[in-house]
Amino acid sequence: MRVLSGIQPSGTLHIANYFAMMQRMIRFQQEHTLFCFIVNLHALTTVYDGERLKTDTMNACLDFLALGLDPEKAFFWVQGDVPEVCELTWILNNHTPVGLLERAHSYKDKIAKGFQPHNGLFSYPVLMAADILLYQADAVPVGKDQKQHLEITRDIAIKFNNAYGETFTVPEPWIEEDTAVIPGLDGQKMSKSYGNTLEIFAPEKYLKKKVMKIVTDSTPVEEPKNPETCNVFALVSLFMDAQEKAALAERYRAGGMGYGEVKKELFARMWEYFAPYRAKREELAGNLDYVRQVMAKGADKTRAVANETLDLVRSRVGLNY
Numbered sequence: 001m002r003v004l005s006g007i008q009p010s011g012t013l014h015i016a017n018y019f020a021m022m023q024r025m026i027r028f029q030q031e032h033t034l035f036c037f038i039v040n041l042h043a044l045t046t047v048y049d050g051e052r053l054k055t056d057t058m059n060a061c062l063d064f065l066a067l068g069l070d071p072e073k074a075f076f077w078v079q080g081d082v083p084e085v086c087e088l089t090w091i092l093n094n095h096t097p098v099g100l101l102e103r104a105h106s107y108k109d110k111i112a113k114g115f116q117p118h119n120g121l122f123s124y125p126v127l128m129a130a131d132i133l134l135y136q137a138d139a140v141p142v143g144k145d146q147k148q149h150l151e152i153t154r155d156i157a158i159k160f161n162n163a164y165g166e167t168f169t170v171p172e173p174w175i176e177e178d179t180a181v182i183p184g185l186d187g188q189k190m191s192k193s194y195g196n197t198l199e200i201f202a203p204e205k206y207l208k209k210k211v212m213k214i215v216t217d218s219t220p221v222e223e224p225k226n227p228e229t230c231n232v233f234a235l236v237s238l239f240m241d242a243q244e245k246a247a248l249a250e251r252y253r254a255g256g257m258g259y260g261e262v263k264k265e266l267f268a269r270m271w272e273y274f275a276p277y278r279a280k281r282e283e284l285a286g287n288l289d290y291v292r293q294v295m296a297k298g299a300d301k302t303r304a305v306a307n308e309t310l311d312l313v314r315s316r317v318g319l320n321y
């Protein structure tokens, strides 16, 4: 099975990215054909600082490699290094009803937040459809916020297949209940654009401060608390197995335990969990030429697959005269 997913380098990667997508992708590389990429073309819709985008793109590559993505096993590349995706985007634009894009929540949210309503933001889902269809992906591991983008992708694929005959695999979103929506420090969805994240590789003091700032209700220490509505519980349980999670939920309900104690536990778990990866990341950060070589090789390997689909599409629509 072909499993594919991408991530935006529009800021520093955080633990919601990790648990909803990165960790799952790294596990899938054992049993599936994995396509994993850093979507720098998508980041252009909101990042207008070239130096920042370069740095964040390189950092995202480092993060994945440090966390265990194996570029020999997987297809791992930077989206813009395989520009064939832009050609497919243009072709798919002609099979994408404007009404479909007008209904996209992410577009409406961005405009509500004051972003300029430019065409890049509007047609973001078409580039994402091209990302997925170009590699004939069967399954796309994502968080719930990407579900509608997957529905749009499926609509476009079906429309194209109906018009020209079977061309694209119609992909399935792959969303796990436990990681569908991971809350941030303020209880809203954790997101690079809300400033409410716990970054995977944040320095120790800064991370400790951030964890301590997580918003909770003001139930006194002695009183019972509700694990279901507590951000700290949701976050610490990402680092726990089912038994530990149930035991902690019991302690919440029994009372006598303050949120401060759970925050300390969260910091300790997170710090320890990422320790071996932190060491690996430091090593890689000292050898950026190696990382650039890995990404260049990844793009070459991926381009060959992209061109298989693109040749078929060109012939379907009549571009190869």
Ligand code: TYM
Pocket (backbone or CB within 6 Å): 004, 005, 006, 007, 008, 009, 016, 017, 018, 020, 021, 039, 042, 127, 128, 131, 132, 140, 141, 142, 143, 144, 145, 146, 149, 179, 180, 181, 182, 183, 189, 190, 191
């Ligand atoms: P991005 O970069 O915003 O997020 C990367 C992945 O992390 C998931 N995620 C979350 N999951 C649960 N709770 C959260 N708080 C949370 N925050 C982020 C996202 O669902 C995503 O899986 N449009 C995509 C990138 C993209 C893509 C693609 C994905 C471009 N092309 C093709 C899949 C296939 C995005 O902006 O993800």
